[in-house]
Amino acid sequence: MISPLEVFRTYIKEKGLRNTPERETIIREIFSVHDHFDVDELFLRMRDQKSKIAKASIYRAIPLLIESGLIKEAFFEDGHLHYEPIYGHSRHCHLRCICCGKVVEFVEEEMDNIVDRLAKEYHFNILDHRLDFTGYCAECNNKMNDQDNVDTKELL
Amino acid sequence: MISPLEVFRTYIKEKGLRNTPERETIIREIFSVHDHFDVDELFLRMRDQKSKIAKASIYRAIPLLIESGLIKEAFFEDGHLHYEPIYGHSRHCHLRCICCGKVVEFVEEEMDNIVDRLAKEYHFNILDHRLDFTGYCAECNNKMNDQDNVDTKELL
DNA sequence: ATTGTTATTGTAAATTAATTGCAATAAGAA
DNA sequence: TTCTTATTGCAATTAATTTACAATAACAAT
Numbered sequence: 001m002i003s004p005l006e007v008f009r010t011y012i013k014e015k016g017l018r019n020t021p022e023r024e025t026i027i028r029e030i031f032s033v034h035d036h037f038d039v040d041e042l043f044l045r046m047r048d049q050k051s052k053i054a055k056a057s058i059y060r061a062i063p064l065l066i067e068s069g070l071i072k073e074a075f076f077e078d079g080h081l082h083y084e085p086i087y088g089h090s091r092h093c094h095l096r097c098i099c100c101g102k103v104v105e106f107v108e109e110e111m112d113n114i115v116d117r118l119a120k121e122y123h124f125n126i127l128d129h130r131l132d133f134t135g136y137c138a139e140c141n142n143k144m145n146d147q148d149n150v151d152t153k154e155l156l
Numbered sequence: 157m158i159s160p161l162e163v164f165r166t167y168i169k170e171k172g173l174r175n176t177p178e179r180e181t182i183i184r185e186i187f188s189v190h191d192h193f194d195v196d197e198l199f200l201r202m203r204d205q206k207s208k209i210a211k212a213s214i215y216r217a218i219p220l221l222i223e224s225g226l227i228k229e230a231f232f233e234d235g236h237l238h239y240e241p242i243y244g245h246s247r248h249c250h251l252r253c254i255c256c257g258k259v260v261e262f263v264e265e266e267m268d269n270i271v272d273r274l275a276k277e278y279h280f281n282i283l284d285h286r287l288d289f290t291g292y293c294a295e296c297n298n299k300m301n302d303q304d305n306v307d308t309k310e311l312l
Numbered sequence: 313a314t315t316g317t318t319a320t321t322g323t324a325a326a327t328t329a330a331t332t333g334c335a336a337t338a339a340g341a342a
Numbered sequence: 343t344t345c346t347t348a349t350t351g352c353a354a355t356t357a358a359t360t361t362a363c364a365a366t367a368a369c370a371a372t
Contacts, residue, residue: 018319018368039358054322059359076232079330080358095280104278114266115289122260123294124251131287133271138279174339174348195329210351215330235359236329 004031004070004087011068022053026061027070036074036084036103075132093131099140160187160226160243167224178209182217183226192230192240192259231288249287255296 004027012019029046030037037045039062043055062083065071074084075094091111095104108131119126136144160183168175185202186193193201195218199211218239221227230240231250247267251260264287275282292300 016319020320020368022321052322056323056360057321060320073232076237081232095274095278095282097280098283104280106274106278108270110266110270114264118251118262118289119291122251122262124253124260124289124291125293125297126251126289126291127254128291129287129289131285133274133280133282133285135275135280135282135284137281141281176339176349178350208351212331212352213350216349 001088004085007087008065008068008070011064017064022057023061023064025051025053026058027065030065030071030085031087034085034089036082038080038082040080072128091129093133095133095135097137097140098134099136099144102137104137157244160241163243164221164224164226167220173220178213179217179220181207181209182214183221186221186227186241187243190241190245192238194236194238196236228284231286249289251289251291253293253296254290255292255300258293260293 005024008023008027009019025046026042029042029049029051033045039055039058043053043058046053062071065083066073070085070087071083072086074082075096076082090107092105093108093111095106096102111129111131115126115129118124161180164179164183165175168179181202182198185198185205185207189201195211195214199209199214202209218227221239222229226241226243227239228242230238232238246263248261249264249267251262252258267285267287271282271285274280
């Protein structure tokens with residue numbers, strides 16, 4: 001499988017841009033963890049590894065990483081955007097606990113059928129979708145119910 | 157059916173807060189259109205109607221409107237959050253054209269089944285979900301393909 | 313290899329969305 | 343009508359993101 005770096009180099013060449021060690025460091029850092037991130041977090045992770053890349057360079061790289069298909073916007077939370085790697089990742093959805101912030105990722109097979117059906121029905125060329133669920137995870141739900149003296153064991 | 161205003165008044169009373177004409181004006185404006193909005197747009201719409209409500213008051217009202225179940229965050233775009241009325245609206249998903257910005261709303265019946273299945277599988281108390289599709293609408297898709305001299309009539 | 317063009321970088325300043333401090337006002341209970 | 347204090351408008355603040363600019367460095371052409 002082509003590495004994220006190679007994908008990016010190809011994209012850069014196609015666009016007539018220039019590749020830089022800074023951008024490659026950013027990509028390496030993102031794909032060394034394979035998980036959601038935000039700009040500040042990524043900046044700090046890279047600084048921990050002696051990288052002196054400016055935050056502005058991360059902000060400037062992100063549209064290119066999206067355009068080249070390496071990452072995408074995941075969600076807006078805590079006043080800023082969060083991203084996630086998508087290259088080499090199967091399309092997944094999120095289940096997020098609004099109490100503790102825990103995120104469960106899963107692949108929903110049914111989505112392909114829905115996409116096909118919608119594309120036909122609404123004459124759309126559907127390229128992407130975002131499916132996120134929010135609620136309370138079992139732990140938080142139980143914690144709350146213990147406090148409220150409500151019995152909701154049926155959840156577990 | 158109970159009006160959005162009544163729902164809000166009940167919520168305010170429950171919480172021991174105070175209702176104000178400003179908040180009622182905001183709610184009336186939102187539910188006079190029944191469509192997505194952002195703070196700035198809402199502010200301008202209200203100013204057009206001689207209302208002198210400060211933008212800060214809109215920002216301060218929004219968490220209450222969400223808490224009371226009248227509206228919810230719809231999506232983050234163009235650098236800021238967009239909201240949509242949900243009270244009196246059936247749960248719907250979005251199909252958004254990334255070219256012209258057109259938004260098609262639809263109700264996806266299958267979602268209830270998916271929610272039930274996920275709740276069991278992951279032991280989550282799922283309260284809400286967000287399902288958005290992005291791509292090109294038929295018109296934009298054809299426009300692009302005309303330019304590219306590519307035949308994709310199969311979409312229509 | 314060397315050179316020349318110009319995209320990219322780091323820094324700092326600017327911009328924009330959203331929040332907050334504060335004094336004046338007004339909602340709603342007494 | 344009075345009192346308490348939540349809410350308002352305004353202005354200042356905070357935080358995320360973008361941008362101006364001079365220095366640097368990619369990379370195509372020599």
